[in-house]
Amino acid sequence: MAERRARRWLALCAGAAAAVLLGVHFVGVGFGPFPLEWNIGLRQPIDGFQSWVIGNRSTHPIFILVFGPFSAFVDWGLRAAEDILLWLPWPVSVWLFAVLAWHAANWRITLLTVGGLFFMGLMGLWEQSMQTLALMLVAVSLSLLVSVPLGILAARHAHLQQVLRPILDLMQTMPAFVYLIPVLLFFGVARVPSVVATMIYAIPPGIRLTELGLRQVSPTVVEAARAFGATRRQLLWHVQLPLALPAIMAGVNQTIMMALSIVIIAALIGAGGLGREVLVALQRLQVGRALEAGLAVVMLAIIMDRISGALADQPTDLRAADANSEPSAERPLWQRARIMVPLVAGLLLVACLLAGVQNFPAAVRVPLYQPVDAAVAWMRDNLYRIGDSGWGSGPLSDFITIRMLDPLRALFAHGLAWPVQVALAVCAGAALSGFPLALQAGLGLFAIGLLGMWELAMDTVSQVVVAVVISILMAVPLGIWAARNSLVDALLRPILDTLQTIPSFVFLVPVIMLFNVGRVPGVIASVLYALPPGIRLTTLGLRQVNDEVREAARAFGSSSWQQLTKVELPLALPSILLGINQVIMMVLAMVVISGLVAAPGWGWKR
Amino acid sequence: MSSKGERGAAAGGEPKVVVRNLWKVFGPHAQRVLAAIKSGHAQESVAVEFGHVIAVRDATFSVQPGEIFVIMGLSGSGKSTLVRCISRLIEPTGGYIAVDGAEVTAMDAAQLMQLRRHTMSMVFQHFGLFPHRTVLQNAAYGLEVQGMPLAQREARAREMLELVGLAGWAGSRPQHLSGGMQQRVGLARALAVDPAVLLCDEPFSALDPLIRRDMQDELLRLQQMMHKTILFITHDFLEALKLGDRIAIMKDGRLVQVGTPEEIVSHPAGDYVREFTRDAPRAKVITARSLAQPRAGVDAPAVPASTRLEELLQRMAAGQTQLSVCEDDGTLLGVVDQAAVLRALAGAAPR
Ligand SMILES: Nc1ncnc2c1ncn2[C@@H]1O[C@H](COP(=O)(O)OP(=O)(O)OP(=O)(O)O)[C@@H](O)[C@H]1O
Ligand SMILES: [Mg+2]
DSSP: OHHHHHHHHHHHHHHHHHHHHHHHHHHHHTOOSOOGGGOOOOHHHHHHHHHHHHHHTTTSHIIIIIIHHHHHHHHHHHHHHHHHHHHSOHHHHHHHHHHHHHHHSOHHHHHHHHHHHHHHHHTTOHHHHHHHHHHHHHHHHHHHHHHHHHHHHHHHOHHHHHHHHHHHHHHHHSOHHHHHHHHHHHTOSTTHHHHHHHHHHHHHHHHHHHHHHHHHSOHHHHHHHHHTTOOHHHIIIIIIHHHHHHHHHHHHHHHHHHHHHTHHHHHHTTOOHHHHHHHHHHHTTOHHHHHHHHHHHHHHHHHHHHHHHHHHHSOHHHHHHHHHTSOGGGHHHHHHHHHHHHHHHHHHHHHHHHHTOOSOOTTOOOOTHHHHHHHHHHHHHHHSSBTTTTBSHHHHHHHIIIIIIHHHHHIIIIISOHHHHHHHHHHHHHHHTOHHHHHHHHHHHHHHHHTTOHHHHHHHHHHHHHHHHHHHHHHHHHHHHHHHOHHHHHHHHHHHHHHHHSOHHHHHHHHHHHHOSSHHHHHHHHHHHHHHHHHHHHHHHHHTSOHHHHHHHHHTTOOHHHIIIIIIHHHHHHHHHHHHHHHHHHHHHHHHHHHHHTOSSTTTTO | OTTHHHHHTTOOSSOSEEEEEEEEEESTTHHHHHHHHHTTOSOHHHHHHTTOEEEEEEEEEEEOTTOEEEEEEOTTSSHHHHHHHHTTSSOOSEEEEEETTEEGGGOOHHHHHHIIIIIEEEEOTTOOOOTTSOHHHHHTHHHHHHTOOHHHHHHHHHHHHHHTTOGGGTTSOGGGSOHHHHHHHHHHHHHHTOOSEEEEESTTTTSOHHHHHHHHHHHHHHHHHHOOEEEEEESOHHHHHHHOSEEEEEETTEEEEEEOHHHHHHSOOSHHHHHHHTTSOHHHHOBHHHHOBOOOSOOOOEEETTOBHHHHHHHHHTTOSEEEEEOTTSOEEEEEEHHHHHHHHHTOOOO
């Protein structure tokens, strides 16, 4: 498998080189960029549809009977959740969260949870955090309400699964921007569209993991149940669901994470809370404030991830155990906890209400944004151009623009014949993931041409290519270094963790400060976003090389370099290629986002 | 070991399980392929080419009440498929199966469920225990799906655990037990529903040799108490000899020979079977009955027909040249001489 993949990549590279030569040749013959006359002008019908929706929203039955009630229901749920969370005095919320963390995991995660909640309060973001939490709770519960039953059905009916799979693929790979507009049109009530957009994003992992969990239940165990005469329902409830529970909980965890990752995007279409805070701060270029809100999102993400992850990790073992086989001596304690938790919560609640405590006290505010803003200002003033040395982020930005982005854009937009580029896209798709993606890539590129967006797309492509090349050139050596030097590894790890969990918007901001608005910040932000998986998978691949093989190489007297190039790298190749694959995917995902903030290209023109 | 011969003779009367002309073809057009093969139209290789596997071919046998019927064959010979067809965990493609005179192949889903809940139980090669349930809850599972109330079924399950020597383990998780103990749980679970027929698909194959021997002895001990009808699958010929009242040998989906261990060891049908018998402990399997050559008027000390070859050998070593073989009721069957004993030991067919 891995070898086939590697060969596919080699073939791709060779093919790409040949195609570029051919493409340049064709342009010489007069076979240029995508013909402008072929623009089919999709704009008009879409605009027409939009005005139809707006005109009929209050009269057409589909809105009155389907979208309307749904919107009303979601809106009601959202309001209720928000009202409750905002009404609860903050000490009560902290207590309830702490108990939940304690019950699901351990004291460390409990501490983290409490710390995270205090952070939100101290940043003056308590209210926004609770709003985001309410959005999460509603969106996640609705998502699970859809995804778990669908997952069960899909596991039982192969047909349904076949129908679902491409839809799920589409839901997950489609950039959120594509459906934000239609969602906004159909569910145009206040914050409902953001819930729907979040659901579109968060439902697929729930379905997938539920189905996977059910399918992974050992066939022997299923057969045993059947052999004893279990009905289908008994089989599901006695055997399949309990055994799939960890996977289903992992699905819940993924659902939550997916939902959180779309928080900021959801803010674009009206969700309030932290996402809105980040967005507004970004638009005003208030880096400190954006960072505060961004970190609050990260905190929320970490808390919810750790708690739901701990639930998923609990071995099935313990879960069912306590009812039956735990020594009875422990029971009173558990029962006491059952009374204690609501008791303390109730007392706290009454005390707080009497004392008039509800929202986190605004007076207690740690101005994290001040030093951050100062640091950013300093960087802008001092790093953009360092003295007269000709170095600094400004010249670097110019170099990337003039030497890399511009020539590539020119090559893609005018230097290559369009059929060759479509062919290249097909090859790249095939190498990345196989036939379906190849088809999508080819058709997609063709469609872009038909929509008259060829040049804009080529601008994006040039950014992607540059970002990918820079990422790979950095990720692979860093990964190798980390694999061979545990100190480097220990230093890199927290950095990579942070890069991967911080919402991508957040590190766009300092980058813009350093590099000015333009295409370069987009490229650099994409690189930052894409580096972690590249580095991680390279390190992982090298680490996984069998110790015995490594020892054998040393026994034959290979130098450290020989050992690396002749034994370790070839063996780690599949993993490294997967890393490169991930890098490309991440860059593609980031380009749209960064376009929103900085780079001209697709982001602007959605 | 010693008790087996007596049970083997329990044959006679209505068979408990009847299998006639059973076929199983895996693949998209199983029925059509079967029809074509039966009528002699289709080349088998063609069917196989189109993704069909003929796992069981025309199997016919019956199992007597209280008998341990061993199905033995190499990997892929269709043993598991055959035994699963009997409870229709795998749907047979063609043929007739009856248990206690009731035609299993004609049952609807509800009847089938009753059959599985009350009449048949199964023990699996890899145990098939439910990892999310305690040992006790595992043992009680069959009763649970029957709908028996909790207290009652747990009491019964405890009894069974005691029977297989796991009384102290009721609250444990199966995965914390050793392989042998896990299979005891599997056995307890199967026995808890007091089934008339017990299907065992290589229950001891995943165990190491010493434990396996323990479990074999355990099964024989339990069988002496319970007199179940057992279909037992193994790919280990020695295990088949030790446990089986009768043995069916399977090859490529076909039953190539069905007989008592002695019949199979002393008259293997073809090279395939002979290959298995090569390492068989003949001295323990072959009895005087199959060695006796009719000869009248010989005056030699009498031995019962069930005397094993190893004992005959001792008598010969002690100086006897001839022994006369008698049934329990005293009828003379014939005579064994030294030459016959040696030939049998060497594996040559008796004349
Ligand atoms: N569901 C299935 N679909 C297609 N072919 C199958 C299926 N199950 C079994 N077979 C095939 O049927 C044949 C008999 O399989 P079976 O599992 O009955 O053999 P076995 O004698 O039990 O072997 P083992 O000792 O390995 O358990 C094999 O060739 C196997 O590949
Ligand atoms: Mg088998």
